[in-house]
Amino acid sequence: xxxxxxxxxxxxxxxxxxxxxxxxxxxxxxxxxxxxxxxxxxxxxxxxxxxxxxxxxxxxxxxxxxxxxxxxxxxxxxxxxxxxxxxxxxxxxxxxxxxxxxxxxxxxxxxxxxxxxxxxxxxxxxxxxxxxxxxxxxxxxxxxxxxxxxxxxxxxxxxxxxxxxxxxxxxxxxxxxxxxxxxxxxxxxxxxxxxxxxxxxxxxxxxxxxxxxxxxxxxxxxxxxxxxxxxxxxxxxxxxxxxxxxxxxxxxxxxxxxxxxxxxxxxxxxxxxxxxxxxxxxxxxxxxxxxxxxxxxxxxxxxxxxxxxxxxxxxxxxxxxxxxxx
Ligand code: UT7
Numbered sequence: 001x002x003x004x005x006x007x008x009x010x011x012x013x014x015x016x017x018x019x020x021x022x023x024x025x026x027x028x029x030x031x032x033x034x035x036x037x038x039x040x041x042x043x044x045x046x047x048x049x050x051x052x053x054x055x056x057x058x059x060x061x062x063x064x065x066x067x068x069x070x071x072x073x074x075x076x077x078x079x080x081x082x083x084x085x086x087x088x089x090x091x092x093x094x095x096x097x098x099x100x101x102x103x104x105x106x107x108x109x110x111x112x113x114x115x116x117x118x119x120x121x122x123x124x125x126x127x128x129x130x131x132x133x134x135x136x137x138x139x140x141x142x143x144x145x146x147x148x149x150x151x152x153x154x155x156x157x158x159x160x161x162x163x164x165x166x167x168x169x170x171x172x173x174x175x176x177x178x179x180x181x182x183x184x185x186x187x188x189x190x191x192x193x194x195x196x197x198x199x200x201x202x203x204x205x206x207x208x209x210x211x212x213x214x215x216x217x218x219x220x221x222x223x224x225x226x227x228x229x230x231x232x233x234x235x236x237x238x239x240x241x242x243x244x245x246x247x248x249x250x251x252x253x254x255x256x257x258x259x260x261x262x263x264x265x266x267x268x269x270x271x272x273x274x275x276x277x278x279x280x281x282x283x284x285x286x287x288x289x290x291x292x293x294x295x296x297x298x299x300x301x302x303x304x305x306x307x308x309x310x311x312x313x314x315x316x317x318x319x320x321x322x323x324x325x326x
Contacts, residue, residue: 003174005182006129006137008326010069010168013294014060015046015281020146022158029154036158041257045161045282048144053087055096057164058142061290062101068297069168071136073101078134079108080125082117082286084315085144086110089205097140107134114198115253115314117141117286119188119322122167122310126183129169137169141286148200150213159255160214161282165290178241179325185240186322187232197221198315221317225255226262229311232321233267237309240323244268246307247323249296253312254278254288263311275301285314302326 021044022033036042048057058081066072081094094108107128113120118141128134142164149157174180197220202212229252237244250269252260257278264274277292284291289310296302306326313319 001176003176004130004132004171005174005180006126006169007172007182008167008324009170010065010067010071011166011290011294011297012061012064012068013163013165013291014057014064015163015291016048016052016057018047018049019044020047025158028151029157031154031158039258040159041276041278042158042282043279045146046163047146048162054083054085054142054144055087055093055100057144057162058093058097058140058166059100061142061164061166062097062138062140065138065166065168069170071168073103075136076103076138077106078125078128078137079103080111080121080137080139082111082113082121082141083143084112084114084117084285085147093142113314113318114316115255115283115285115288116312116316116318116320118289119186119310119312119320120318122183122322123186123188123320125169126186129171132171135171138166139169140164140166141288141290143285143287145283145285147210148212148214155218156214156216159283161284163281163284163287163291165287165294167290167293181325184242184323184325185236185238186320187235187239188320189228189232190316190318192316194224194317197317222256222259224317225259225313226266228317228319229263229313229321230266232319233263233309233311236321236323242307242323247273247309248306249273249275249302249308251275251289251292251296251308251310253314254281254292255283255313
């Protein structure tokens with residue numbers, strides 16, 4: 001049976017220039033490079049400039065993704081931005097990206113599922129593309145998480161960084177089986193009874209500044225992470241009619257190296273198949289998966305035909321996974 005699938009045809013990424021190291025943080029809070037590296041794997045993070053906004057990072061990543069896909073702004077007919085840190089409460093960051101890139105009118109909106117935002121956004125876009133409703137969709141994860149940090153709280157301020165990643169999705173015909181190119185299966189979840197484990201404690205904006213700050217019961221989130229992520233992966237892989245052995249590249253949300261290792265070990269994923277950028281990017285929330293993806297495409301690891309598995313867990317709690325053949 002011939003079916004339409006959503007194929008990833010270009011990947012882009014952008015990191016703001018400013019870098020903050022663990023030693024820089026140790027001058028602000030009671031922490032150390034040794035503790036942060038041992039407990040999280042993070043060595044540095046990029047920090048958005050004062051004159052930059054989330055939409056600027058998003059637009060840069062999107063430009064590269066379009067270029068890699070051999071497309072121009074004129075081709076784009078759907079924009080979805082996954083972000084927890086929109087430029088403003090409204091309009092959606094996707095609207096601002098549309099204007100910045102000179103894209104013609106068409107659907108553009110944001111998805112808010114915190115660190116799982118990119119997995120959610122990709123799945124939503126699959127609904128458009130695989131039904132023939134979009135021919136060139138831009139899916140962007142973009143975050144300015146450092147603007148939500150309380151730099152007196154060492155349990156959270158060491159974890160996050162800023163950046164953006166983007167993919168282009170285009171329709172491609174398939175046979176309806178697991179040899180098809182494109183998104184083959186996904187699983188999305190939310191448990192709203194656990195909102196208090198990870199949230200922002202106030203309004204997002206005020207006089208150009210963000211008011212609320214990230215609050216997290218880190219060890220509680222950690223406890224849920226490996227178990228819930230593994231379940232979502234198993235479900236996504238099953239829906240794709242694949243097995244864990246079929247996965248060429250595991251591109252997890254870059255929250256903590258210990259979580260990445262825990263999931264890989266539990267599922268029997270070999271270490272060399274795990275794409276990890278957590279040391280250099282830290283946790284960029286919805287941007288972390290496409291940024292890691294971009295890194296591994298650009299350095300030549302990920303190639304056409306490979307099967308990629310993405311997963312994330314974040315505030316909500318939300319979590320999810322998707323299996324994609326390139
Ligand atoms: O992307 C969204 C999802 N988020 C996550 O997945 C994050 C999940 N959680 C984590 O990554 C980890 O829980 C953290 C890295 C946040 C913390 O690591 P942990 O091993 O769970 O440490 P903990 O919170 O249980 O704290 C252990 C100790 C405490 O001291 P005491 O009470 O044992 O004396 C903390 O006060 O480590 C202390 N501590 C620190 N020490 C130095 C906490 N943060 C720091 C720090 N530097 N930055």
